[in-house]
Amino acid sequence: MALPHTMAAVLLIGHGGLDKLEYRTDVSVPQPAADEVLIQVDAAAVNNTDINTRLGWYSKTVEEATNVGGAEGFSEISNDDAGWxxxxxxxPRIQGADVVGHIVAVGSAVDASRIGERVMVRNMLRHYVDRRHYESWTLGSECDGGFAQFVAIASAETHAVLSDWSDAALAAVPCS
Structure with a gap:
């Protein structure tokens, strides 16, 4: 399968309201690193982590409930600490912590037999912090996530799915 060079994605261009989300069709398709796989996203759920990250709610300066920021975001946050x-x-960041899809390419250190596999992605990524205790990256926060046609992610963070559940139903599982 020949992969496209560009894809559609929703980019988060800053903390704030819905105006900080930008739909684009000219985003480069990521290339998997040696230990990564490229997933064609079949479904991605929206969860509180995605919303709170957009709002900047994780900033230590925010003291209100998440619903106070609502669609507009918070008026005063510190961008220095507003990530998960x-x-x-x-x-820009591609959000989307909950991903279900099919592996369409693999990095040089990943067995090519994984191509075609239906997978879910663990959204609290331990691989990228050398599996240190109490540390992780969050998919769609510290690295690009699933609000796109493709996402590259560590092979070790992807898990084969043998289920008759729909893609949408499966995408509702990881963060919850």
Whole structure:
């Protein structure tokens, strides 16, 4: 299967309201690193982590409930600590912590037999922090996630799905 060079994705361009989400059709398809797989996203759920990250609610300066930020975001946040891990996010970011799809390409250190496999992605990613206790990256926060046609992610963070559940039903599972 020949992969496209560009894809559709929803980019988060900064903390704030719905105006910080931008739909684009010219985003480069990610290339998997040696230990990664490329997933064609079949479904991605929207959860509180995605919303709270967009709003900047994880900033230590926010003291209100998440519903106060609603669709507009919070008026005063610190971008220095407004990511899930307490570190600044890099924009633009593709959000989407809950991903279900099929592996369409693999990095050089991943067995090619995984191509075609239906997978779910663990959204609290331990691989990228060398599996240190109490540390992780969040898919769609510290790295690009599933609000796109494709996502590259560590092979070790993907899990084969042998289920008759729909893609949408499965995408509702990871973060919850």
């Amino acid at each position: 891990s307490g570190t600044p996010l890099k924009f």
